[in-house]
Amino acid sequence: MLKLNGLARPLDVAPWTTLLDALRELDLTGTKKGCDHGQCGACTVLVDGHRILSCLTLAVMKDGAEVTTIEGLAQNGTLHALQQAFVDHDAYQCGYCTPGQICSALGLIYEGRARTADDIRELMSGNLCRCGAYPNILAAIETVMKTSSDVPPR
Amino acid sequence: MNAFTYTRAEDVATAVGAIAGDGVARFIAGGTNLVDLMKANIERPSRLIDITRLPLRAIEPTSDGGLRIGALVTNTDLAYHPEIERRYPLLSRAILAGASAQLRNMASVGGNLMQRTRCAYFYDNATPCNKRTPGVGCSAIGGFTRYHAILGTSEHCIAVHPSDMCVAMAALDAIVRVSGPGGDRAIAFEDFHRLPGDTPHIETNKWPDEIITAVDLPVRGFAEHYAYVKVRDRASYAFALVSVAAALRMSGGRIEEGRLALGGVAHKPWRDRAAESALADQPASRQTFEGIADLMLRGARDFGFNAFKLPLAKRAIVRGLAQAAAVNGAARP
Numbered sequence: 323m324l325k326l327n328g329l330a331r332p333l334d335v336a337p338w339t340t341l342l343d344a345l346r347e348l349d350l351t352g353t354k355k356g357c358d359h360g361q362c363g364a365c366t367v368l369v370d371g372h373r374i375l376s377c378l379t380l381a382v383m384k385d386g387a388e389v390t391t392i393e394g395l396a397q398n399g400t401l402h403a404l405q406q407a408f409v410d411h412d413a414y415q416c417g418y419c420t421p422g423q424i425c426s427a428l429g430l431i432y433e434g435r436a437r438t439a440d441d442i443r444e445l446m447s448g449n450l451c452r453c454g455a456y457p458n459i460l461a462a463i464e465t466v467m468k469t470s471s472d473v474p475p476r
Numbered sequence: 477m478n479a480f481t482y483t484r485a486e487d488v489a490t491a492v493g494a495i496a497g498d499g500v501a502r503f504i505a506g507g508t509n510l511v512d513l514m515k516a517n518i519e520r521p522s523r524l525i526d527i528t529r530l531p532l533r534a535i536e537p538t539s540d541g542g543l544r545i546g547a548l549v550t551n552t553d554l555a556y557h558p559e560i561e562r563r564y565p566l567l568s569r570a571i572l573a574g575a576s577a578q579l580r581n582m583a584s585v586g587g588n589l590m591q592r593t594r595c596a597y598f599y600d601n602a603t604p605c606n607k608r609t610p611g612v613g614c615s616a617i618g619g620f621t622r623y624h625a626i627l628g629t630s631e632h633c634i635a636v637h638p639s640d641m642c643v644a645m646a647a648l649d650a651i652v653r654v655s656g657p658g659g660d661r662a663i664a665f666e667d668f669h670r671l672p673g674d675t676p677h678i679e680t681n682k683w684p685d686e687i688i689t690a691v692d693l694p695v696r697g698f699a700e701h702y703a704y705v706k707v708r709d710r711a712s713y714a715f716a717l718v719s720v721a722a723a724l725r726m727s728g729g730r731i732e733e734g735r736l737a738l739g740g741v742a743h744k745p746w747r748d749r750a751a752e753s754a755l756a757d758q759p760a761s762r763q764t765f766e767g768i769a770d771l772m773l774r775g776a777r778d779f780g781f782n783a784f785k786l787p788l789a790k791r792a793i794v795r796g797l798a799q800a801a802a803v804n805g806a807a808r809p
Contacts, residue, residue, distance in 0.1 A: 336479075337480060337481065337482035337524065338477040338478075338479065338480065338514075340511070358515065359512050359515065360508060360512055360579060363576065363578060366578055372552075372581045373577060373578050373581060374578050374581050374582050375508070375578045375579065375582065378507055378508050378511045378512060378579075378582065379507060379511070379582070380482075380504070380507060380511065380524075382482055382526075383504070383507070383526055383528060426577070426578065429577065429578075429581075430577065433577070435556070443712070444712050445577050446577075447576055447577075447711075447712035447713040448575075448576020448577055448578045448579065448713055449576075
């Protein structure tokens with residue numbers, strides 16, 4: 323059983339099923355399989371409020387956990403502040419890394435340790451963008467951090 | 477990934493009992509290295525024993541004034557723990573120099589100790605590797621050795637231990653606590669990881685049926701004079717080419733006691749007691765630091781593509797010592 327984007331979802335998976343594959347089999351394909359080896363960050367989701375890599379997580383080990391994916395961020399048809407900021411700042415080109423970037427940025431804001439642009443760069447280094455949209459990703463995250471009341475507490 | 481069975485242990489005794497006699501069962505906690513190795517078919521466990529619900533998540537004082545770190549404390553929780561930041565900032569710095577925020581959120585202290593080399597030949601099932609199949613030979617020797625060892629190597633293996641955290645723990649003289657069928661015991665950090673010798677497939681002196689329960693930090697944390705210098709191929713999220721943990725006790729401009737541990741250069745965090753002894757009662761000068769670096773690297777040899785590591789290690793040691801000598805806890809770089 324997972325509490326998935328606020329809804330209880332029973333899960334019947336083999337022990338070797340990663341959380342990433344389990345999510346995608348549930349048609350939550352926003353979470354992307356990039357490298358599948360923990361090197362790119364495209365599969366980043368939040369588990370119990372912490373950003374983790376779903377490709378290196380066995381779904382069976384997260385029984386009872388609260389999982390938030392990119393599909394769980396918009397509320398009542400309104401984009402989450404980070405999603406809107408990514409649109410406003412053109413913070414992607416192909417978009418493949420974007421769900422992981424946004425979930426990772428949400429985790430970063432929850433953690434509350436980034437103070438400077440360099441802090442954000444360092445603490446977002448686990449999310450690669452092969453299109454090289456880094457300056458705009460940084461700008462989008464900085465914008466939301468400056469208006470952090472837009473980010474609801476976890 | 478191969479098929480395996482999955483069980484969940486609720487306490488240490490159950491976990492130890494579950495792994496007894498099953499040489500291909502594995503404990504799993506953060507999974508950041510094990511799951512990846514399973515995807516690569518390097519690890520093919522018959523059974524995974526989930527230890528994440530064991531009560532090993534505390535960081536608490538020890539009777540001798542140090543700190544005991546539960547084996548399941550995440551790398552993130554350890555690095556940002558107020559007592560670690562205040563008393564053992566070298567450890568905090570080393571942890572935050574490694575991996576990414578997501579991986580540090582997952583990875584456990586025990587798993588960090590048990591992680592395996594990232595040698596590309598070890599990861600490639602198509603090439604011979606003495607770690608995977610003892611006796612078949614080492615493909616790294618004579619291959620692309622940029623990321624390989626320069627100290628403590630053998631003709632059977634030149635892989636390096638990938639951890640940053642362990643380099644700091646080695647310098648701090650940490651103690652690894654394990655529990656097994658024969659009871660509990662303590663292993664000095666320096667004795668925990670092994671050099672490859674002719675058994676590179678045996679990487680630690682922990683028996684397979686023992687579980688790491690904690691790492692103890694002694695009272696002395698060198699919070700006034702320390703540095704962790706990590707040199708790598710990109711500014712973040714890369715393994716060390718060379719890293720240096722330096723910790724000094726200073727009096728005026730003189731060094732009273734020094735500790736040094738190197739990462740990225742050997743099969744284990746590299747310490748050298750002779751070099752450390754030579755630091756005592758010396759002025760904190762470039763000349764001292766260069767002499768110590770030469771001493772520490774006296775047995776180093778290269779394997780072609782990693783020849784750059786010899787001068788790099790020397791410069792990193794000099795820089796680490798210089799930074800440690802200059803730093804005080806209140807105004808660190």
